[in-house]
Amino acid sequence: MIEAVGLTKRYGAKTAVYNLSFQVRPGVVTGFLGPNGSGKSTTMRMILGLDRPTSGHVTIGGHPFRQLPNAPRQVGALLDAKAVHGGRSARSHLLSLAQLAGIPAQRVDEVLGVVGLQDVAKRRSKGFSLGMGQRLGIAAALLGDPQVLLFDEPVNGLDPEGILWVRNLMKKLAAEGRTVFVSSHLMSEMALTADHLIVIGRGQLLADMSVTDFISANSADFARVRTPQTEPAQREKLTTTLTEAGGQVMSEPDGALRVTGLPLPRISDLAHDAGVRLWELSPHQASLEEAYMRLTQGAVDYRSTDDRLAHLQAPLQPGQPGYGMPPQQPTAPEVSQQGWYAPPPPGQNPYAGTPQAPAQSPYAGAPQPPAQSPYATPQPSDTTKDAR
Amino acid sequence: MIELEGLTKRYGTKIAVDHLSFQVRPGVVTGFLGPNGAGKSTTMRMMLDLDNPTSGTVRIDGKHYRELQEPLKYIGALLDAKAMHGGRSAYNNLLCLAQSNRIPASRVGEVLDLVGLTPVARKKSKGFSLGMGQRLGIASALLGDPEILMFDEPVNGLDPEGIHWIRNLMKALAGEGRTIFVSSHLMSEMALTADHLIVIGQGKLLADTSMADFIQQNSRSYVRLRSPEQERLRDVLHANGFIAIESGNGTLEVDGATTEKLGELAGANQIVLHELSSQRASLEEAFMQMTAGAVEYHAHGTDVHGAAPAPGPRWGSISEGD
Amino acid sequence: MAAVSAVLQSEWTKIRTVSSTVWTLASALIVTVGVGAALSAVFNSTFDDLSTAEKLTFDPTLVSFFGMTLGQLAMVVFGVLVVGTEYSSGMIRTSLAAVPQRATFLFSKIAVAGGLALLVGVVTSFLSFFLGQALLGEHRASIGDENVLRAVFGGGLYMGLIAIFSMGVAAMLRSSMLSLGILMPFFFLVSQILAAVPKAKEVAKYFPDQAGSKIMQVVPDALNTEKAPYGPWGGLGIMLLWVAAALIGGYLVLKKRDA
Numbered sequence: 001m002i003e004a005v006g007l008t009k010r011y012g013a014k015t016a017v018y019n020l021s022f023q024v025r026p027g028v029v030t031g032f033l034g035p036n037g038s039g040k041s042t043t044m045r046m047i048l049g050l051d052r053p054t055s056g057h058v059t060i061g062g063h064p065f066r067q068l069p070n071a072p073r074q075v076g077a078l079l080d081a082k083a084v085h086g087g088r089s090a091r092s093h094l095l096s097l098a099q100l101a102g103i104p105a106q107r108v109d110e111v112l113g114v115v116g117l118q119d120v121a122k123r124r125s126k127g128f129s130l131g132m133g134q135r136l137g138i139a140a141a142l143l144g145d146p147q148v149l150l151f152d153e154p155v156n157g158l159d160p161e162g163i164l165w166v167r168n169l170m171k172k173l174a175a176e177g178r179t180v181f182v183s184s185h186l187m188s189e190m191a192l193t194a195d196h197l198i199v200i201g202r203g204q205l206l207a208d209m210s211v212t213d214f215i216s217a218n219s220a221d222f223a224r225v226r227t228p229q230t231e232p233a234q235r236e237k238l239t240t241t242l243t244e245a246g247g248q249v250m251s252e253p254d255g256a257l258r259v260t261g262l263p264l265p266r267i268s269d270l271a272h273d274a275g276v277r278l279w280e281l282s283p284h285q286a287s288l289e290e291a292y293m294r295l296t297q298g299a300v301d302y303r304s305t306d307d308r309l310a311h312l313q314a315p316l317q318p319g320q321p322g323y324g325m326p327p328q329q330p331t332a333p334e335v336s337q338q339g340w341y342a343p344p345p346p347g348q349n350p351y352a353g354t355p356q357a358p359a360q361s362p363y364a365g366a367p368q369p370p371a372q373s374p375y376a377t378p379q380p381s382d383t384t385k386d387a388r
Numbered sequence: 389m390i391e392l393e394g395l396t397k398r399y400g401t402k403i404a405v406d407h408l409s410f411q412v413r414p415g416v417v418t419g420f421l422g423p424n425g426a427g428k429s430t431t432m433r434m435m436l437d438l439d440n441p442t443s444g445t446v447r448i449d450g451k452h453y454r455e456l457q458e459p460l461k462y463i464g465a466l467l468d469a470k471a472m473h474g475g476r477s478a479y480n481n482l483l484c485l486a487q488s489n490r491i492p493a494s495r496v497g498e499v500l501d502l503v504g505l506t507p508v509a510r511k512k513s514k515g516f517s518l519g520m521g522q523r524l525g526i527a528s529a530l531l532g533d534p535e536i537l538m539f540d541e542p543v544n545g546l547d548p549e550g551i552h553w554i555r556n557l558m559k560a561l562a563g564e565g566r567t568i569f570v571s572s573h574l575m576s577e578m579a580l581t582a583d584h585l586i587v588i589g590q591g592k593l594l595a596d597t598s599m600a601d602f603i604q605q606n607s608r609s610y611v612r613l614r615s616p617e618q619e620r621l622r623d624v625l626h627a628n629g630f631i632a633i634e635s636g637n638g639t640l641e642v643d644g645a646t647t648e649k650l651g652e653l654a655g656a657n658q659i660v661l662h663e664l665s666s667q668r669a670s671l672e673e674a675f676m677q678m679t680a681g682a683v684e685y686h687a688h689g690t691d692v693h694g695a696a697p698a699p700g701p702r703w704g705s706i707s708e709g710d
Numbered sequence: 711m712a713a714v715s716a717v718l719q720s721e722w723t724k725i726r727t728v729s730s731t732v733w734t735l736a737s738a739l740i741v742t743v744g745v746g747a748a749l750s751a752v753f754n755s756t757f758d759d760l761s762t763a764e765k766l767t768f769d770p771t772l773v774s775f776f777g778m779t780l781g782q783l784a785m786v787v788f789g790v791l792v793v794g795t796e797y798s799s800g801m802i803r804t805s806l807a808a809v810p811q812r813a814t815f816l817f818s819k820i821a822v823a824g825g826l827a828l829l830v831g832v833v834t835s836f837l838s839f840f841l842g843q844a845l846l847g848e849h850r851a852s853i854g855d856e857n858v859l860r861a862v863f864g865g866g867l868y869m870g871l872i873a874i875f876s877m878g879v880a881a882m883l884r885s886s887m888l889s890l891g892i893l894m895p896f897f898f899l900v901s902q903i904l905a906a907v908p909k910a911k912e913v914a915k916y917f918p919d920q921a922g923s924k925i926m927q928v929v930p931d932a933l934n935t936e937k938a939p940y941g942p943w944g945g946l947g948i949m950l951l952w953v954a955a956a957l958i959g960g961y962l963v964l965k966k967r968d969a
Binding site: 433436437438439440453454456458459460463465467468470471472473474475476477480481483484485486487488489490528 | 799
């Protein structure tokens with residue numbers, strides 16, 4: 001259990017973290033999200049006693065990190081994959097850490113096996129790829145068999161197998177009753193891994209809730225409806241019927257309709273009454289990414305996210321090669337191509353045991369503004385980090 | 389359009405890329421997938437004529453790379469975010485490249501604006517974060533307004549807004565009819581971006597197919613049905629030769645059918661449906677299934693901690709970048 | 711073929727937009743002129759302590775160039791960095807993707823950087839000469855004296871060629887650190903020491919710096935130094951062969967090896 005109370009950190013005039021209070025509970029994977037420069041790293045460093053809070057405090061299992069008896073056996077952290085002496089072998093690096101904490105040497109070989117580095121244990125870590133460095137960092141975090149684990153961008157540099165492995169490792173550690181706190185920029189990855197989310201922006205708490213609640217609270221669910229392609233009249237008829245019943249209907253690039261504001265059984269009944277046959281009627285939940293974008297819009301440093309992001313929406317290109325879509329009907333406003341390529345629906349990943357957000361990103365937003373430069377970009381907040 | 393024909397690369401006795409032939413077509417985002425050490429980076433470097441193939445050829449719009457007049461106007465690439473001189477400003481790094489291909493200097497300001505680096509254009513690039521370096525690399529790829537773009541792990545180091553932006557950028561560029569070739573390890577990200585996939589393993593082509601086909605061929609897909617008249621629905625399905633499995637919460641799952649067919653069937657029998665959706669596995673699952681045999685180290689996985697098999701690759705190719 | 715003029719322009723931008731260009735070339739000039747001036751002043755005040763043989767072969771022009779022993783090292787750094795940072799920064803991949811013709815790329819770079827090094831070398835050489843002669847007092851030479859203009863101009867060529875030779879070596883080794891680690895001790899220590907060891911000096915005579923520096927002597931075998939089996943222009947010719955070998959080697963490595 002990690003507990004922050006009124007945590008605040010100021011660097012001169014700039015407040016990096018302000019009055020942050022949250023708890024990271026054991027037994028679940030807690031995701032830690034926020035735009036660049038929002039204070040995530042500073043918060044993690046304060047949890048680990050590397051930075052001192054200006055005010056407030058953060059404790060692990062009831063003690064501030066620096067007062068923990070034998071901290072390495074209680075808390076494991078992966079902060080920076082390259083924080084290793086490059087001239088040392090992976091094994092001797094871990095061995096030196098183990099000796100500091102009074103951990104038996106045999107445990108070193110155990111964790112090397114767990115992260116799959118046993119074959120290169122004797123090699124200098126200087127020649128390691130980013131992915132291998134990441135594995136070594138994870139090995140170091142696991143060394144003391146700690147109850148509390150912190151991971152900062154753990155999948156950086158890993159290949160698909162590695163990513164799957166880290167995800168399962170984190171879930172397993174949580175299932176063993178440990179406290180697992182993970183930060184990441186990869187929303188689609190986070191959606192598969194985390195059960196609970198803590199989101200900060202401009203150093204302040206924006207959300208502290210389960211992933212499912214977070215998505216529901218920050219985005220709209222919708223239904224995807226398709227009518228027989230052979231009869232365009234049915235599509236128009238259904239659009240009219242649904243709109244009259246109070247639903248919002250938009251057209252997707254492949255000819256399907258995106259309906260918000262009506263539950264599925266109601267859509268079904270309306271279609272039935274209107275004599276329209278359905279070829280598809282599927283429920284969709286917005287993606288974690290979309291929910292996150294909505295929540296953080298105001299909180300992103302140096303960015304006029306509102307309209308800029310709107311410009312990002314790719315203009316619809318009718319008849320794009322490769323899509324084979326039918327000509328668009330003018331009756332329903334179009335959804336950008338963004339949401340069309342509907343990847344797997346929720347709950348289909350056999351690797352994911354927990355309720356999760358769908359991996360797709362249906363941008364159930366308002367009708368798109370007229371096409372503008374698709375290149376418009378948000379100001380990278382990451383520029384503020386080093387180059388000011 | 390990029391065409392590879394029998395592309396092969398040997399390092400001593402080790403074959404990194406083994407008779408690879410495929411085409412990258414315009415108008416779609418083509419994803420390039422493979423486990424670590426599969427030869428992705430080597431292939432991409434050979435496509436840019438940075439590494440010499442042992443045998444085989446790569447053609448860009450029908451020409452060898454070295455025959456291209458001012459290649460940046462044909463093909464732009466982001467290979468490595470750090471492939472810039474750190475002592476030079478972002479603007480000057482791009483200016484050198486622009487001048488070598490007779491691209492007007494005004495274009496440098498344009499692409500910097502496009503990637504959002506204008507505020508730091510005059511700063512030395514060695515102070516850049518990974519995300520900023522990535523944006524600079526993307527700017528250099530766009531410099532010549534090329535018809536073909538290659539991105540190696542483009543979202544590395546970007547924050548969620550940056551990831552969102554680059555994804556939409558790639559889709560928009562493909563929508564303009566350009567050829568987009570992108571490699572990534574992030575399956576969930578790739579699922580949102582790519583239309584077409586090229587998968588390699590141990591240097592060999594494993595798949596060259598559309599995203600939808602890839603997922604369908606490499607995993608189970610089925611149709612999920614919900615109806616207030618579940619009993620009657622099941623009977624109708626059964627009578628028409630479909631096997632419906634009950635999966636709790638009042639839903640039925642039917643293998644080997646399309647939503648179109650089942651929708652028509654329900655319509656013909658006047659059955660009200662509350663859900664009729666096709667369910668596919670994730671790209672990740674499909675990828676894992678496909679590469680299970682081709683990944684060098686699967687036989688090698690040891691289960692020490694009782695965790696999911698820790699991939700213990702033979703890190704034979706330590707210096708390989710992919 | 712990418713247009714050569716465009717590539718030359720691009721390489722010029724590369725050179726002028728890194729700070730190392732200014733500090734290496736400025737140090738080459740300041741060190742050469744400064745040390746040359748100081749030694750000229752010392753020779754002027756201690757002329758009477760020289761041996762008769764040394765007095766007879768006293769070469770005031772050469773004395774004013776003594777700073778080059780140190781100053782050339784800055785030229786080595788300049789030459790190595792121009793090529794080596796392409797590799798150390800990873801820029802080489804970006805550069806070659808933009809200019810895939812290896813010969814155009816390498817020789818444009820060397821033409822621009824080499825031209826600049828030669829220019830700075832000649833300016834340095836003239837400054838060294840005039841300042842040195844001013845401090846040599848009554849022992850001074852005049853630019854109008856026989857062979858003096860050749861020596862002063864040759865001094866500039868020598869400095870430029872040292873830089874170009876370093877560029878070729880860096881292109882062969884593809885690493886700044888490795889190239890500097892080999893070239894700096896070679897020019898500063900190995901070459902100088904071997905030139906003083908019997909037998910070894912027969913070989914050392916043909917080293918690029920030993921041979922090339924003969925161009926700066928106005929008096930043959932100046933200051934009673936070892937006799938060379940070649941004249942000033944012959945020496946420069948030997949140096950040019952070294953430079954050509956380094957450039958060809960660098961080109962072949964760039965052409966054959968994976969970037």
